[in-house]
Amino acid sequence: MKKIITLVAIVVLLIGCGKSKKEAQIQGKVEKEQISIVSKVPGKIVQLFVKEGDLVKKGDTLAILDLPEVDAKKQQAEGAVTSAKAQYNMAVKGATENQIKQLEAKKQGLKEQYEFAQKSIKRLSNMLKDSLVSQQTYDETFAKYQGAQAQYNAVQAELNEAKKGGRIEQQTMALGQQDRAVGALQEVQTADKERYIIAPQDMSIETITLNLGELALPGYTLFNGYIADSVYFRFTVAENQLGKIKKGQEILVHIPYTKKDIKGIVTTVKQLGAYGNIATAYPDYEMQESLFEIKITPSNSKEAKDLITKTTVTLSL
Structure with missing residues (x-):
């Protein structure tokens, strides 16, 4: 009798494991397209019109440089x-x-x-x-x-x-x-027009690298930020999971911290060239397998516009 009970327990456990494996979830991250604004001519910052966290529109003046040589x-x-x-x-x-x-x-x-x-x-x-x-x-x-x-x-x-x-x-x-x-x-x-640092797109200001009075050199990044309405989800999968994902496929992404699901479309499937680019925590793959990055764009951008960058999302495969 004990042998029968043990056998049933093993079968239930195997079935449970099989189901868990079938419905395995992988973790990814909320991402936004990044943008950097650099100076083209050397000059000191004499005015700053934004602060970190601000949302700006295309064409807004972010800062003004003093260019005595140009004058x-x-x-x-x-x-x-x-x-x-x-x-x-x-x-x-x-x-x-x-x-x-x-x-x-x-x-x-x-x-x-x-x-x-x-x-x-x-x-x-x-x-x-x-x-x-x-x-x-x-x-x-x-x-x-x-x-x-x-x-x-x-x-x-x-x-x-x-x-x-x-x-x-x-x-x-x-x-x-x-x-x-x-x-x-x-x-x-x-060159004189370059004294005005202009926002090239609608964006959010994440970091400001220089303060008033500091010298901005040509090519130096003054502002870092994210492009507005550019949210996407990034996952890392092994090549043995590629059969479950196709480019153009509509798929459901779960947002744990909001407890909501958002529909998205697989827009990019590309091989990762470096281990440091992995987005999924502890990806399950064999050493000889290649890893791929999956980019999923929300079908409705309005549903994802308030998501916080770098938060965790999950995908069921």
């Missing part, structure tokens, strides 16, 4: 742009109004000298034919006539150039200098 370069760049624009305008427009007036007056004076020399050479030419003047006198007057003509032609060319502006090569060179100065100013203006 100095901005003044230099603005001065260079003003100078380059003036050079280009001068090359295109040519001489000023007063310079044009001076050249017009000079032209008028030389014109009168040229016309007088022209009349004189005509009179002397007739007198030379009648032998009333010597050849020497005529040659001297003719030389003065040629000089007056050359000066008059020169001032005409100078006046035309002043009205038309500089040579096309000079204009092109001035335009290139202007474009280079404008480009340098735009570069400084872009």
